[in-house]
Amino acid sequence: xxxxKNLHARVEEDEIxxxxxxxxxxxxVHAIMGPNGSGKSTLSYVLAGKDDYEITEGSIMWDGxxxxxxxxDERVAAGFFLAMQYPVEIPGVGSMTFxxxxxxxxxxxxxxxxxxxxxxxxxxxxxxxxxxxxxxxxKRPLNVGFSGGEKKRAEILQMTLLDPSLIVLDETDSGLDxxxxxxVSEGVNKxxxxxxxILVITHYQRLLDYITPDRVxxxxxxxxxxxxxxxxxxxxxxxxxxxxxxxxxx
Amino acid sequence: MNMMTDRKSTAAEDSxxxxxxxxxxxxxxxxxxxxxxxxxxxxxxxxARGLPDRRVEAWKYSDLRAxxxxxxxxxxxxxxxxxxxxxxxxxxxFDEMLSYRIxxxxxxxxxxxxxxxxxxxxxxLISMRDALNNPPKWxxxxxxxxxxxxxxxxxxxxxxxxxDGIALRVAQGAQIERPIHLIMITGSKTSGFVSLRNFVRxxxxxxxxxxxxxxxxxxxxxxxxxxxxxEVGDKAQVEHIKYQNEGRRATHVTSWMVALxxxxxxxxxxxxxxxxxxxxxxxxxxxxxxxxxxxxxxxMLWDKQHADATVVVNHDVPNCTSRELFxxxxxxxxxxxxxxxxxxxxxxxxxxxxxxxxxxxxxxIAQFSSKPELEIYADDVICGHGSTSGELDENLLFYLxxxxxxxxxxxxxxxxxxxxEAIERVENEQIRMAFLARSADWLxxxxxxxx
Numbered sequence: 030x031x032x033x034k035n036l037h038a039r040v041e042e043d044e045i046x047x048x049x050x051x052x053x054x055x056x057x058v059h060a061i062m063g064p065n066g067s068g069k070s071t072l073s074y075v076l077a078g079k080d081d082y083e084i085t086e087g088s089i090m091w092d093g094x095x096x097x098x099x100x101x102d103e104r105v106a107a108g109f110f111l112a113m114q115y116p117v118e119i120p121g122v123g124s125m126t127f128x129x130x131x132x133x134x135x136x137x138x139x140x141x142x143x144x145x146x147x148x149x150x151x152x153x154x155x156x157x158x159x160x161x162x163x164x165x166x167x168k169r170p171l172n173v174g175f176s177g178g179e180k181k182r183a184e185i186l187q188m189t190l191l192d193p194s195l196i197v198l199d200e201t202d203s204g205l206d207x208x209x210x211x212x213v214s215e216g217v218n219k220x221x222x223x224x225x226x227i228l229v230i231t232h233y234q235r236l237l238d239y240i241t242p243d244r245v246x247x248x249x250x251x252x253x254x255x256x257x258x259x260x261x262x263x264x265x266x267x268x269x270x271x272x273x274x275x276x277x278x279x
Numbered sequence: 280m281n282m283m284t285d286r287k288s289t290a291a292e293d294s295x296x297x298x299x300x301x302x303x304x305x306x307x308x309x310x311x312x313x314x315x316x317x318x319x320x321x322x323x324x325x326x327a328r329g330l331p332d333r334r335v336e337a338w339k340y341s342d343l344r345a346x347x348x349x350x351x352x353x354x355x356x357x358x359x360x361x362x363x364x365x366x367x368x369x370x371x372x373f374d375e376m377l378s379y380r381i382x383x384x385x386x387x388x389x390x391x392x393x394x395x396x397x398x399x400x401x402x403x404l405i406s407m408r409d410a411l412n413n414p415p416k417w418x419x420x421x422x423x424x425x426x427x428x429x430x431x432x433x434x435x436x437x438x439x440x441x442x443d444g445i446a447l448r449v450a451q452g453a454q455i456e457r458p459i460h461l462i463m464i465t466g467s468k469t470s471g472f473v474s475l476r477n478f479v480r481x482x483x484x485x486x487x488x489x490x491x492x493x494x495x496x497x498x499x500x501x502x503x504x505x506x507x508x509x510e511v512g513d514k515a516q517v518e519h520i521k522y523q524n525e526g527r528r529a530t531h532v533t534s535w536m537v538a539l540x541x542x543x544x545x546x547x548x549x550x551x552x553x554x555x556x557x558x559x560x561x562x563x564x565x566x567x568x569x570x571x572x573x574x575x576x577x578x579m580l581w582d583k584q585h586a587d588a589t590v591v592v593n594h595d596v597p598n599c600t601s602r603e604l605f606x607x608x609x610x611x612x613x614x615x616x617x618x619x620x621x622x623x624x625x626x627x628x629x630x631x632x633x634x635x636x637x638x639x640x641x642x643x644i645a646q647f648s649s650k651p652e653l654e655i656y657a658d659d660v661i662c663g664h665g666s667t668s669g670e671l672d673e674n675l676l677f678y679l680x681x682x683x684x685x686x687x688x689x690x691x692x693x694x695x696x697x698x699x700e701a702i703e704r705v706e707n708e709q710i711r712m713a714f715l716a717r718s719a720d721w722l723x724x725x726x727x728x729x730x
Contacts (some may be wrong), residue, residue, distance in 0.1 A: 077681050080673065105683035117678045121696025127682075130692065135683035170696075187682060 031226050036087035037187040038075045045071040047251035056223040061230045063248035064270035069230045073199040077111045106138030110193030112184040114200040127171045132190045156189045180210030185216035196227045202236035207222050214239030234266035249273035292329050297413040308411030321438035328432045340616040340648045341587040347555045351470040351502050360466040368496040378460040386442045401453035407476050409445035418446050420509045423607040425508035426536040426564040435534050437506040441476035451482040458488035466496045481515045488707050490520040499526030504534040513540035518538040525553035534560040543565025549576040550714050558587040565599040575604045577701040579721045580613035587616035594627040601659045603634035606701035609645035625656035632662045639697045640670050691722045
């Protein structure tokens with residue numbers, strides 16, 4: 030279970046999260062929705078451990094471990110995975126080299142055997158096919174020249190290869206057309222299982238048509254201000270964020 | 280030894296001058312009047328000019344005069360090296376490399392360590408010592424005349440003291456598919472002042488891959504001043520690679536003088552990781568139309584290493600293209616220098632030249648100096664240059680770590696992604712792979728030394 034208690038965090042001098050509480054039991058998918066500037070992306074970076082995102086109060090426990098005491102890569106070894114809103118392009122690092130390095134780094138950290146080139150190739154072929162990612166695409170440098178949809182599908186491929194148990198999807202729907210949205214959602218739905226906790230962070234309700242959450246939370250000014258079932262997302266879709274936000278609601 | 284300059288000569292300059300007078304009759308070619316005269320003329324010019332210091336514009340970032348306060352002995356003790364020791368000193372696994380091999384130890388060509396088996400009569404190779412003592416016609420008619428320069432004191436110094444090296448001729452149309460690996464290694468326990476000279480003629484339509492490796496087995500503080508002249512005949516293709524893996528306190532200067540015939544192709548590349556003070560100069564001149572030159576390099580420096588890549592390209596004829604790409608990874612207090620000068624003669628219309636220098640700074644006190652210079656006298660040309668300097672991108676680093684890659688490994692991946700773009704310019708696959716492997720080891724080796 031993920032247990033976030035009274036989380037306060039700041040970026041440089043600005044306090045963005047101001048006492049956030051959240052619990053996601055294993056086997057559940059929760060969604061966090063909120064207006065721009067409410068702290069959605071900050072929460073995902075704080076969970077990932079990005080530099081410059083400083084926890085000033087509160088705790089993040091996963092499976093009895095205090096995530097905030099782990100380095101970025103140790104969190105991944107512990108099962109954490111963040112699908113990024115803006116996956117970066119890295120010229121000069123081949124996609125396959127990257128995927129294999131990451132997969133084997135995580136396997137090694139978890140005490141599993143590293144995969145040799147042939148074993149890894151089979152695994153990638155298998156997983157990439159489901160996501161309609163061609164092997165040609167993987168011959169390119171990491172994310173270089175990928176369309177928005179390709180980048181997001183590549184994120185999901187990374188997720189499946191790293192086999193996480195705590196998954197955060199940060200605005201994964203942004204920049205996706207309907208087909209890509211469907212493929213990405215199927216990838217996420219396949220990950221649903223009794224031993225995983227999944228958090229979907231989104232501005233819009235539309236992703237939740239494909240990934241049905243068990244719980245929906247509204248984030249405003251760095252706190253969860255309301256929680257409910259999937260119907261809460263539909264309500265927000267109608268009413269907008271005017272009552273929660275800084276007037277920047279969609 | 281009358282210095283014509285107003286400054287006081289240094290101990291190094293004085294001793295070089297005195298040693299020349301003493302050594303002249305012992306140096307190869309002492310009995311060949313034109314060789315002797317060539318040495319004397321060069322030494323006279325050197326005496327007048329002295330070692331280049333920062334007041335010489337082309338040497339402003341690399342003050343050799345300040346660095347070389349004392350010149351080491353001309354003679355080195357010539358300890359024997361075994362083949363295994365030579366390979367260990369290379370620091371790169373070239374075992375798999377199917378190359379012809381020429382080995383020069385402590386400034387002396389060693390035929391018993393060299394192997395040109397199978398090259399047949401397509402190659403004519405003699406030691407520089409032999410060439411100077413008994414010059415064959417193909418040597419005498421062009422030696423010292425491949426894109427010659429009279430304004431470079433280090434080249435004059437080399438001409439004055441050149442002790443050995445190779446003279447190589449690739450016959451017309453000969454396709455030498457295996458690279459020739461010229462290993463210039465020092466095995467001496469004490470420092471020495473080593474002046475090697477190589478002379479290469481690649482005749483019309485011939486093809487050659489030549490790699491020069493500079494390394495040391497014992498003394499870390501050798502002083503080396505090499506020159507390679509290379510004539511690329513009409514329609515000939517040459518890939519010319521240098522691997523600079525000198526000792527950590529070495530002073531290393533090399534000058535490549537290159538002349539290109541029509542429709543020829545030349546790719547020069549330097550991979551520099553050794554030495555304390557190093558400079559690699561490429562002087563290239565287009566003599567025939569529709570020729571192409573690519574001059575690139577990768578430098579990986581730490582501690583207080585200083586490495587300088589200087590290129591001067593003369594476009595004397597129309598319709599030639601040149602491309603330069605240099606990349607430097609700089610850590611600690613290292614200083615990387617890239618200077619690229621292009622001179623486009625007024626008749627050299629349709630010249631297409633481009634140069635780029637980039638550095639990746641891994642420390643706040645590392646230094647990168649980049650100086651592009653364009654002198655263009657023709658009006659219908661495309662010439663451009665660019666230079667960038669940056670740190671590792673924290674967002675990229677975060678992304679890699681957020682995929683479970685430990686920080687050290689993530690940094691190494693990004694450093695290699697940066698430098699490998701330059702190494703990819705090496706066309707010979709075996710050499711390219713060996714360099715890529717060496718660059719991948721670099722950060723790890725540095726970390727070990729730091730600990």
